Amino acid sequence: MELHILEHRLRVATVKRSDLLPFIGSLIKLALLHETSKSKFFSFTHTSRDFTIILDEEGFKALPDQAEKMGMVIQSSAWLVLEATAGNDDAGMTTVTRNIIVPLADRGLSIFCLSTCQTDYVLVREEDLPSVTQCLAPQFCVFREIEGNSEPVTIDRSQNGVHEAEAKRAIMYPLHFPTNNFLVTSLQPDMIPKITSSLLQVLFYPETCDPIETETSSQKEQFVSYSLIDDRISLVLDVDLLDRFPDNCICVDSAKERWRMVNTGVQNTGFEECGIVAQIAEPLASENIPIFYLSTFLTDHTLVPETEWNRTLTVLSHREECQDQDDGVIVEPNISTSVS
Structure with missing residues (x-):
């Protein structure tokens, strides 16, 4: 298998709903007018709690000056992008999990994960890259993308037999199970002009899409995610939002697979x-x-x-009890009452 370190150098940021307005113009250009932008990696996700923005360096240049003073919180590290391939095929999330996610977790290396309809990306902190490549060298031939070319990465394999002690995993966060059904789909760039107004509404003005309060609405997760990476667009949204779009522009197949969501934690998970x-x-x-x-x-x-x-519910309900690193408290697996 091959592991490619892509050319993108990313920053991860968050904005509260109340602080989004000064950034909407820049974000619209990045999301919907990509042909005018030099940015090659843009991801925007909104939940009921915040808006998460992942951008390459060119994309960040498009944001307003002094963004942090305007309410944006930017994570301090720069992040690099890993993409695994198995021959000419997408390696798939199962392969990525077994050969990237689990080894890095056991080595105590923090990651950020982003799936798209085309592939799965694992983001690692730039300062961790030597440790990451050393950890993954036994499973992969490692390449780095430089100006469009794949260059082999030389790794000191003499250290491969020297294993660091396995790191204790993070505490098992409680899990929650919204009742929504979601659509995961890709979009063709030439379709964007036909659905621009609809995308604007669901991405940047979610208050216009808030459901009428019902007995079950509190068990739903407000969630829309839009990624534009190397001119490939991926969209995740609640199926109830499909009626916001013109017919046959988002999902022409009424039998297209629906997805359910598992949320990790009720408080902020840590980047460390x-x-x-x-x-x-x-x-x-x-x-x-x-x-x-x-x-x-x-x-x-x-x-x-x-x-x-x-x-999925059966597998997750049998997660092992997890011991807190600091005080030894045992945390029981938590299955939310919102399961349906």
Whole structure:
């Protein structure tokens, strides 16, 4: 298998809903007028808690000056992008989990994970790259993309037999299970002009899409994710939002697979913690359950096919008890009452 370190150098940021307005103009250009931008990596996800923005350096140049003074919180590290391939095929999230996510978690290296319809990306902190490549060298031939060319990375394999002690994984965060059904789909760039007004509404003005309060609405997760990476567009949204779009522009196949969501944690997950992705991805990968994983600034979101939902609940309900690193408190696996 091959592991490619892509040319993108990313920053991860968050903006509260109340602070989004000064950034909307720049974000619209990055999301919908990509032909005018030099940015090659843009991801925008909104939840009920915040908006997470992942941008390459060119994309950040498009944001307003003094963004942090205007309410944007930017994570301090720069992040590099790993993409695994198996021959000419996408390696798939199960392979990525077994050969990247789990080894890095056991080595105590923090990651940020972003699935798209085309492939799965693992983001690692730039300062961790030597440790990351050393850790993954036994599983992969490692290449680095430089000006469009793949250059082999020389790794000191004499150290491969010297294993660091396995790091303790992050505490097992409680899991929550929204009742929504989600659509995971790709978009053709030439379709954007036809759905611009609809995308503007669901991405940047979510208050216009808030559901009428009902007995079950509190059990739903407000969630839309839009990624534009190397001119490939991936969209995740609640199926209830499909009626906001013109017919046959988003999902022409009424039988297209629906997805259910698992949310990790109720408080902010830490960028310094390791094993957060692995706590979900590893048990599901062991059962060959497909997943679509989206890390955000505050927490993580896992999507599984609706056809695998009952099996997912069974697997996750049997997660092992986890011991807190500091005080030895045992945390019971938490299955939210919002399961349906």
